[in-house]
Amino acid sequence: MPDTFEDLKLRLRQFAIDRDWEQFHSPKNMSMALIAEAGELIEHFQWLTEEQSYQLPAEKREEVRLEMADILIYLIRLSDRLGVDLLQAVEDKIALNERKYPAEKVRGSSKKYTEY
Amino acid sequence: MPDTFEDLKLRLRQFAIDRDWEQFHSPKNMSMALIAEAGELIEHFQWLTEEQSYQLPAEKREEVRLEMADILIYLIRLSDRLGVDLLQAVEDKIALNERKYPAEKVRGSSKKYTEY
């Protein structure tokens, strides 16, 4: 059976402990490592058109897939360091977004909430 | 019962469809939105010491929690647009990292793999 989100958090924590890396994993440093990975992700897309970005060649798609994993790894590590329940946070944010962006009001527009 | 990771993907997809926002959600654009949120996250930590970054005041902690949710939301959306299984990607990346960084070799050092 595949790992759950909670399993992954524990595995990543153990991975850091086994290497004595928790000393480097302050929330500040985690936020840096996370954005560095997000920068590597964006590098794959910066010269592509939007259309091309849907149709990645197999090798590039695999690189992108692993960059996405890196981002989630640091996000899970950060959530562990701060004691944040990530899935609950997403549910709370979706609820907030449903109030901020009622479907009938914003349909087809990318304007930010503040512009309404 | 709380949503699973898969539930969240479907809810976020429906959220975008209901607002006719899928047209804006190309992988290229998702990679931009994701890093913009990662930038908002880092803004919370940039003037803090590493020690302070563990002890966020309640209000700031809540803002950080919701920024983390935003990052995961865009990451899930991107995975949906590219047909990537995020949790599987994390498992695959952990397996790669276990080979790249054997615990006995890297213990207590933050040097990158390439420097070994």
Added chain:
Amino acid sequence: MPDTFEDLKLRLRQFAIDRDWEQFHSPKNMSMALIAEAGELIEHFQWLTEEQSYQLPAEKREEVRLEMADILIYLIRLSDRLGVDLLQAVEDKIALNERKYPAEKVRGSSKKYTEY
């Protein structure tokens, strides 16, 4: 007469000294502040097509202009903290790029050097 690049470095240094802010301006923190501003810049472009990104409405263009200023301000501050001559660095990098990407070899292609 307008300020030169060197003038700006000295003005920004004095600005920080006057506010006793140099204590926060470690190179590490400067790299974070810089990317946070780059994230605010990207937020202006994330939902635009490439075509639209050339034709910013006046108000948005002014916001983009000031985000660009923020990025340069932190870059100049970082260069000051590290004792780096930024304009010389750009000249050196252009020289490197001219060797890495000979015009006749790369014309019209966005492939990275490593792919050649």
Added chain:
Amino acid sequence: MPDTFEDLKLRLRQFAIDRDWEQFHSPKNMSMALIAEAGELIEHFQWLTEEQSYQLPAEKREEVRLEMADILIYLIRLSDRLGVDLLQAVEDKIALNERKYPAEKVRGSSKKYTEY
């Protein structure tokens, strides 16, 4: 005599024209390339303490210097594509900051303006 800021803009424009790369250099894409470089910069600092970030070993310092050049190169290119006078933008932003952060009010505090 070294290049001025204006010289660099023209050299970088010619560099792109010679390689038929202007087609890739939309403001949207430039904002992506810029933050990707800012991500490479941050990668050099993410595991260092603030103290260590002042004392980079020679080889790392040279890599950081060239990452800073890359950021400025894309920022200059973006300013060229949008017709923005970068140095003027910095002067205007400094003037705004002087009004927002009066020295006597903010001395020694890193709180953001909005918190005052």
